[in-house]
Amino acid sequence: MAAATVSHQHLRDFIAGVYRAAGVPEAQAGIVAGLMAQADLIGADGHGVFRLPQYVRRIRAGGMNATAVPRIVQERPGAALVDGDNGLGHLATRLAAETAIAKARTQGVAWCGVRNGNHAGPASLYARMVQEAGMIGLYLAVGSANHLPPWGGLELLLSTNPIAVAVPAGEEPPVVLDMATTVAAYGKVKVKAQRGEAMPEGWMIDREGRPLTDPARANEGLLLPIGGYKGYGLALIFGLLAGTLNGAAMGRDVVDFNADDTTVTNTGQAVLAIDIAAFGDPAAFRAQVDALARDIRGSARLPGVDRIWLPGEQSRLTRLRREAEGVPIPPALRAQLDALAAELGAALLPG
Structure with a gap:
């Protein structure tokens, strides 16, 4: 149907x-x-x-606070730490993005972390908030369940730990990268399972290293990192920046919110805002982004490729x-x- x-x-x-x-x-x-x-x-x-x-x-x-009020618990002119009060993750991360934007207007650059948060949706939402304010936005998060082992290992100590970066343009659309540090985000695995669809080979392997394509068996498998050991390294670093730095969960402390409805997750996120005006003329920068986007889109293509896409x-x-x-x-x-x-x-x- x-x-x-x-x-x-x-x-x-x-x-x-x-x-x-x-x-x-x-x-x-x-x-x-x-x-x-x-x-x-x-x-x-x-x-x-x-x-x-x-x-x-x-x-x-009881695992999440319906009436939570996120608040800033620590700050400096170019930095802040938001406590999400264990509420809906979107609220704390939105506050972090708004705070980073406000601080970057005077400081040029601002970094805001989140602790005691929850799953907050796709990474690009918050990078785009910063971009829509005329700045460059970056977002990092610790995923809400561990599905990634260290490179060469079997124990699930890392998550999909995503990154999003949004860069303003002029006449062209903004350049917006949004990706997990695994080949596929676990949310895509869950969607496949709900729709009764198989996963492509290369998303997951079983504990013998064989391809796993049945999403109903995902809890038996391991997500694969992007770029092999490089993706593992990125997942680790992003988790340290979005989780450990903020006093949020990382490694063994990450709660699998897919399986546990009662335990506080203490999910960590981070938002960086960069005011383009601190580095030069914003109009000139946006014009250069436009020119580069057009160069990339108009560049020579391999046989059979209809279009080159930008993030x-x-x-x-x-x-x-x-x-x-x-x-x-x-x-x-x-x-x-x-x-x-x-x-x-x-x-x-x-x-």
Whole structure:
């Protein structure tokens, strides 16, 4: 059965209504709903409304604080540490991004970390916040479950630990890189499992080193890092910066929020904002980004290649299409969302 579509507005209103029914204050419910619906708009299907049943389950089980108020607990002119109060991760990370932007306007560069947070959706959401303020944005996070062993090992001590970087342009779209340090984010594995689809070879291996393509057996396997040992190194460093530096969980302390609804995760994130004006003329910089983007897109292609893409272009096209046509909701996910809304007494998702 094909996935039915729902408008962005209806999706956002539905998410907000479910959160309110689960005890999240109205203002916070609206903020998080907007960010989650935005994730679906850009095609990050494993990080938008797909996560709603899981988030609500953790709230109701006591693993996440529905009425959390994130706050800055330590700061300097160009740095800050946000405590998420064990609430919805989007709230703490949004505060970190807003704080980094404000500080970078006077300091040129600002770094804000998060501790005691939770899963906060796709990395690009927060790098884009900084980019939309006219700055270069960078986001790092410790993933919310360990699925990656050290290079050559079997013990799951690292996560997908993603990075996103968003660079403003002028007439061209911004350049937005959003990637896990594993070949595939675990959210994509979960989406494959829900849809009954096989994973491509190269995403996971079993404990004998053989390819694992059945997402229903993902808990038996190991995610593979990008670039072999280099991806392992990046996952480690990003975790130290987004987790250990902030007093957040890393290594053995990371809680698998897919399997544990009651334990506080203490998830860590970090947002860096770079004010382009601290380094030169922002208009000149954006013009140079435009020129480079056009050079890359217009460069010679290998046989059979129709187009050279820049990071973020495909997500942008997905957003434009879904704004016009709606966000697809697969039947299995729709059934989960209908059941969740009915259980909470919230309005059903239209369509």
